[in-house]
Amino acid sequence: MSRRVDERAVTVQIGAVLLLAILVSALALYQVTAVPDQNHETEFTHNERVTGELVELRDTIRNAGSERLERGVPMTLGAQYQTRTVAINPPAPSGRISTSEPRPVTIENADASDSEIQTILDDPPTTRLLTYEPRYNEYRGPTTRIEHSLLYNEFGEANVTLEEQTMIDDDSVTLVFLEGDLSRSTTGTVSVDVETIGGPTGESTFKSNESGNVTITLPTDSPERWEVALGTTFEESRENTRIQPDDDRGNVTIELANETYTLRLAQVSVGDDGEPDERFDAARASGSGSESGTGSGSGDDAFTTQWSGEAVNTDGGESELRLEEGQSETVDLTVRDSETNDPITNVWVDFARQSGEDGAVSFTEDTQIETDDEGTASIDVRGDSAGETVLFASTASGTVRLPVTVEPIDLPADEPYFDVQIIETNTPVPEGESLTVDVAVENLGEQPGTQTIRLTTEDGTERDSQDVELEAGEGETIVLEWATQSGDGSESDQLLEVESDDTGETVSVRIEPSTAGAYSVFAVGDQTLGNNENIDSTFTIDMGDRTVDVAVSLVDQSGGGSAGSNGKGWQTKQVTIDGTVLELETAAADDIAVNSQPRNLLNESTYTDEDVSTLAGIRDDVDSATIIRDEQHFGSAGLAITVEEY
Numbered sequence: 001m002s003r004r005v006d007e008r009a010v011t012v013q014i015g016a017v018l019l020l021a022i023l024v025s026a027l028a029l030y031q032v033t034a035v036p037d038q039n040h041e042t043e044f045t046h047n048e049r050v051t052g053e054l055v056e057l058r059d060t061i062r063n064a065g066s067e068r069l070e071r072g073v074p075m076t077l078g079a080q081y082q083t084r085t086v087a088i089n090p091p092a093p094s095g096r097i098s099t100s101e102p103r104p105v106t107i108e109n110a111d112a113s114d115s116e117i118q119t120i121l122d123d124p125p126t127t128r129l130l131t132y133e134p135r136y137n138e139y140r141g142p143t144t145r146i147e148h149s150l151l152y153n154e155f156g157e158a159n160v161t162l163e164e165q166t167m168i169d170d171d172s173v174t175l176v177f178l179e180g181d182l183s184r185s186t187t188g189t190v191s192v193d194v195e196t197i198g199g200p201t202g203e204s205t206f207k208s209n210e211s212g213n214v215t216i217t218l219p220t221d222s223p224e225r226w227e228v229a230l231g232t233t234f235e236e237s238r239e240n241t242r243i244q245p246d247d248d249r250g251n252v253t254i255e256l257a258n259e260t261y262t263l264r265l266a267q268v269s270v271g272d273d274g275e276p277d278e279r280f281d282a283a284r285a286s287g288s289g290s291e292s293g294t295g296s297g298s299g300d301d302a303f304t305t306q307w308s309g310e311a312v313n314t315d316g317g318e319s320e321l322r323l324e325e326g327q328s329e330t331v332d333l334t335v336r337d338s339e340t341n342d343p344i345t346n347v348w349v350d351f352a353r354q355s356g357e358d359g360a361v362s363f364t365e366d367t368q369i370e371t372d373d374e375g376t377a378s379i380d381v382r383g384d385s386a387g388e389t390v391l392f393a394s395t396a397s398g399t400v401r402l403p404v405t406v407e408p409i410d411l412p413a414d415e416p417y418f419d420v421q422i423i424e425t426n427t428p429v430p431e432g433e434s435l436t437v438d439v440a441v442e443n444l445g446e447q448p449g450t451q452t453i454r455l456t457t458e459d460g461t462e463r464d465s466q467d468v469e470l471e472a473g474e475g476e477t478i479v480l481e482w483a484t485q486s487g488d489g490s491e492s493d494q495l496l497e498v499e500s501d502d503t504g505e506t507v508s509v510r511i512e513p514s515t516a517g518a519y520s521v522f523a524v525g526d527q528t529l530g531n532n533e534n535i536d537s538t539f540t541i542d543m544g545d546r547t548v549d550v551a552v553s554l555v556d557q558s559g560g561g562s563a564g565s566n567g568k569g570w571q572t573k574q575v576t577i578d579g580t581v582l583e584l585e586t587a588a589a590d591d592i593a594v595n596s597q598p599r600n601l602l603n604e605s606t607y608t609d610e611d612v613s614t615l616a617g618i619r620d621d622v623d624s625a626t627i628i629r630d631e632q633h634f635g636s637a638g639l640a641i642t643v644e645e646y
Contacts, residue, residue: 027086027087034087035084035087035088035089036137036138038081038082039081039089039090039137039138040138040139042079042080042081042082043079043093043134043136043137043138043139043141044139044141045079046076046078046079046093046134047134047136047139047141047142049076050075050076050077050095050132050134050144051144051153051162053073053074053075053076054075054132054144054146054151054162055151055162055163056073057073057075057130057146057192057194058146058149058151058163060073060194061146061149061176061178061194061268061270062149062166062176064176064194064195064196064266064268065174065175065176065196065199065200065264065266065268066174066200066264066266067196067200067350067367067368068196068200068350068351068352068353068367069194069195069196069367070193070194070195070196070362071193071194071195072191072192072193072194073191073192073194074189074190074191074192075097075132075184075189075190075191075192076188076189077094077095077096077097077132077184077185077186077187077188077189077190078092078093078094078095078135078186078187078188079092079093079136079187080092080187090137091137092187093134093135093136093137093187094135094185094186094187095132095133095134095135095185095186095187096132096133096135096183096184096185097130097131097132097133097182097183097184097185097190097192098130098131098133098182098183098184099128099129099130099131099178099180099181099182099183099270099271100128100129100130100131100219101128102126102127102128103126103127103128103129103219103250104124104126104219105124105125105126105127105175105177105216105217105218105219106124106215106216106217107121107122107124107214107215107216107217108211108212108214108215108217109208109209109211109212109213109214109215110206110207110208110209110214111206111207111208111209112204112205112206112263113204113205113206114204114283116201116279116282116283117201117204117206117263117265117283119279119283120265120277120279120280120283121206124175124177125177125179125267125277126177127148127177127178127179127218127219128178128179128180128270129145129146129147129178129219129220129221130145130146130147130178130182130270131143131144131145131146131221132144132145140155142154142155142160144162145221145222147218147219147220147221147222147225148165148167148175148176148218148220149163149165149166149167149174149176150163150164150165150167150225150226150229151163152222152225154221154222159222159224159225161225161228161229164229165226165229165230168230168241168254168256170239170240171240171259171260171261171262172261172262172263172264173206173216173256173261173262173263173264174263174264174265174266175216175263175264175265175266176266176267176268177198177265177266177267177268177277178268178269178270179197179267179268179269179270179274179275179276180269180270180271180272180273180274181271181272181273181274182270182271182272183271184271192270192271193269193270193271193272194268194269194270195268195269195274196266196267196268196269197267197268197269197274197275197276197280198266198267198268198276198277198278198279198280198281199264199265199266199267199280199281199283199284200264200265200266200280200284201263201264201265201266201280201283201284202264202284202394202399203262203263203264204262204263204264205260205261205262205263206260206261206263207258207259207260207261208256208258213255213256213257213258214255214256214261215244215253215254215255215256216253216254216256217246217251217252217253217254218251218252218254219250219251220250220251220252221250223243223246223249223251223252226243226252226254227243230242230243230254231243232245234257239257240256240257240259241254241255241256241257242254242255243255265280265283266280267280281352281354281392284352284392284394284399302337302338302397303335303336303337303338303344303347303395303397304335304336304337304338304341305333305334305335305336305393305395305397305400306319306333306334306336307319307321307331307332307333307393307400307402308331308332308333308334309321309329309330309331309332310329310330311323311329311331312331312332312402318403319402319403320402320403320404320405321381321391321402321403321404321405322404322405322407323361323381323383323404323405323406323407324383324406324407324408324409324410325383325384325385325386325406325407325408325409326382326383326409326419326421326444326503327382327383327409327503328364328380328381328382328383328504328505328506329380329381330378330379330380330381330506331378331379331380331381331391331402332376332377332378333349333351333376333377333378333393333400334371334374334375334376335347335349335371335375335376335377335395336375338397342375343371343373343374343375343376344371344375345371345372345373345375346370346371347370347371347375347377347395348368348369348370348395349368349369349370349371349377349393349394349395350367350368350393350394350395351363351367351368351369351377351379351391351392351393352367352391352392352393352394353389353390353391353392354389354390354391354392359385359386359387359388359389359404359405359406360383360384360385360387360389360406361381361382361383361384361389361391361404361406362381362382362384363379363380363381363382364380364382364422364505364506364507365379365380365507365508367379377393380505380506380507380508381404382421382505383404383406383407384406385406386406386407386408386409387405387406388403388404388405388406389404389406390402390403390404391404409444411444411445411446412445413446414446414447415445415446415447415449416443416445416447416448416449416451416470416472417443417444417445417502418441418442418443418444418445418449418451418453418468418470418500418501418502418503419441419442419443419444419500419502419503420439420440420441420453420498420499420500420503420504420505421439421440421442421505422437422438422439422498422505422506422507423438423439423440423477424437424438425437425438425496425507425509427508427509427510428509428510428511428512429484429510429511429512430489430511430512430514431484431485431486431487431488431489431511431512431513431514432484432485432486432514433484434481434482434483434484435481435482435484435509435511436479436480436481436482437455437479437480437481437482437496437498437507438477438478438479439453439477439478439479439480439498440475440476440477441453441468441470441475441476441477441478441500442470442474442475443470443471443472443473443474443475444473445472446472447472448469448470448471448472448474449469449470450467450468450469450470451467451468451500451501451502452465452466452467452468452500452501453465453466453467453468453478453480453498453499453500454498454499454500455480455481455482455496455497455498456496456497456499457482457494457495457496457497458494458495458496463480463481463482463483463496464480464481464482465480466478466480480498482496484511486514488511489511489512489513489514490510490511490513491513493508493509493510494508494509494510494511495507495508495509496508496509518619518645518646519622519623519624519626519643519644519645519646520600520601520602520603520619520622520643520644520646521541521550521600521601521602521622521626521628521641521642521643522598522599522600522601522641522642522643522644522646523552523592523598523599523601523639523640523641523642524591524592524596524597524598524599524639524640525592525593525594525596525637525638525639525640526633526637526638526639526640527637527638528563528593528594528596528637529554529556529563529564529593529594529636529637530556530563530636531556531562531563531567532556532558532559532563533556533563533635533636533637534553534554534555534556534572534635534636534637535552535553535554535592535593535633535635535636535637535638535639536552536553536633536634536635537551537552537631537632537633537634537635537638537639538550538551538552538630538631538632539628539629539630539631539632539639539641540628540629540630541618541622541626541628542626542627542628542629543621543622543623543625543626544625544626545621546621548577548578548618549576549578549579550575550576550577550578550601551575551576552574552575552592552601552639553572553573553574553575553576554570554572554573554584554589554592554593554635555570555571555572555573556568556570556571556593557569557570557571558571562594563593563594564586564589564590564593564594565586565590566590566594569586570586570589573586573588573589575601575606575607577601577602577614577615577618578614578618580614582607582609582612583607583608583609584606584607584608585605585606585607585608588606588607592639593637598640598642598644600646602615602618602619602622603615603619604616622643624643624645626643627643628641628642628643
């Protein structure tokens with residue numbers, strides 16, 4: 001008798017094997033198709049982000065060529081893929097940012113108005129180029145280069161300009177020589193240090209000599225980009241400028257037409273080991289005026305200047321600043337009328353320090369300061385290392401010098417010694433919000449210890465404190481906080497002091513008073529202004545007991561592909577308020593007519609004029625009941641006028 005065989009278990013096993021095979025195939029398909037696509041998107045997004053950071057780096061270098069600054073620019077060199085539970089990512093892609101080797105610059109046929117400037121033009125220092133190279137796994141990202149303010153992407157044989165050069169602008173030339181050794185490669189974020197180490201010189205002039213037109217030969221990795229930027233004839237791109245033919249693919253030669261040009265020179269360090277060229281600071285001083293210790297300016301001698309301060313010694317007729325390592329002192333420069341000896345307000349003073357191996361000082365705030373009602377500009381100077389150095393202060397009438405001696409610190413034996421240094425603040429803040437102060441605390445003594453680090457305001461009120469315990473030679477960074485309240489705000493800067501038992505340092509901050517309930521008049525174009533178009537509008541501000549007539553005139557410069565500063569610029573950008581004609585800031589004109597951003601017509605910062613006293617009186621009378629009437633628009637575009645709380 002035959003027996004029937006049951007094969008159902010075999011069927012289940014075969015089904016399980018088939019399901020497993022399908023699952024493995026699906027995972028394999030996901031690994032080879034979806035994962036690369038998703039990683040490609042991640043890399044593309046990262047490249048867009050790092051491009052924005054490179055624009056910021058380029059702008060920081062450019063700014064360091066026109067004002068002395070020192071700051072770090074964060075760069076996200078590599079990308080991070082999304083975390084996967086089953087599939088596998090390749091190693092995270094890294095990126096590399098680096099400077100080139102020093103490459104020569106040649107300037108020929110240039111005749112400068114200043115002898116110190118001429119020494120630099122006759123024998124220019126070398127410069128470097130900056131390159132960012134991504135190492136993606138999927139996206140074929142471009143190599144991005146920064147050359148003399150020109151920023152472009154290099155895709156093999158094709159190059160795309162991201163930011164146009166600003167080195168040459170009509171009859172103005174700014175040459176920034178890059179120094180320093182930078183080579184960083186990582187999958188994360190790094191900080192690229194940018195510091196002005198030479199100059200910037202004051203504006204001087206130069207022109208061609210009898211030998212021919214001025215030529216400037218610069219290193220480049222893409223002569224074609226420069227041909228596009230400046231053209232190969234004087235009629236292309238920028239007037240008075242053209243690129244000369246050159247068989248050397250590593251250089252570009254720029255020829256300037258026979259005109260007189262303004263010139264500014266600077267040396268900027270990127271990364272480490274930037275070696276300053278002392279000729280820049282010599283040119284900075286001599287090119288702007290006098291180098292006398294007491295501060296008598298030159299030029300038209302409109303101003304006389306005088307150094308002062310608790311640590312400034314004026315015995316013997318020549319001023320000198322003496323301070324210890326780690327010590328901060330306030331230095332004052334008073335500006336007076338050379339004929340009447342009256343103090344002069346609203347004069348911009350540009351402070352600078354000499355770079356070098358001997359003696360170093362640093363500033364704890366902005367180095368461009370406007371004189372107050374007593375004609376005085378004040379700046380805090382910190383002694384960083386022992387030795388002798390020089391401070392410079394430049395005004396429209398000249399540059400004055402202040403010799404500085406930084407004495408080595410006399411540390412107590414067998415005791416802790418807490419040195420404090422203010423790193424940064426989040427100033428300005430509106431009253432009611434917290435102002436934070438980042439402080440580096442270091443125990444320079446030979447013994448461990450604990451000290452209270454205090455934050456106080458000018459009136460002696462303690463706003464915050466922290467107990468810090470440090471071993472000998474140890475340091476840490478703390479954050480002190482002032483929780484501001486209503487009434488703490490002020491229209492002028494306030495002085496904060498951070499102190500330990502041993503040292504202290506001050507910093508100027510701004511607490512902005514509340515403007516709740518304040519009203520003003522805002523204007524914005526009712527459509528985007530096009531090339532060669534204009535706005536010609538009038539209206540009346542009716543405040544009940546008084547009225548004010550306003551006229552707005554914005555006329556785009558003929559030529560160019562866009563309106564405003566994106567094209568040839570503004571031919572006219574004026575606002576007439578109550579009979580007073582005021583010149584709009586370029587950014588304000590762009591916002592109103594091109595960027596569709598309303599601007600406050602009664603705010604002083606909207607205008608370039610120094611005398612805007614008429615605005616405050618009108619603004620004080622504007623309230624929620626104020627109306628706009630009698631609007632008339634005669635131009636290519638009109639205006640939307642509103643009364644708003646700000």
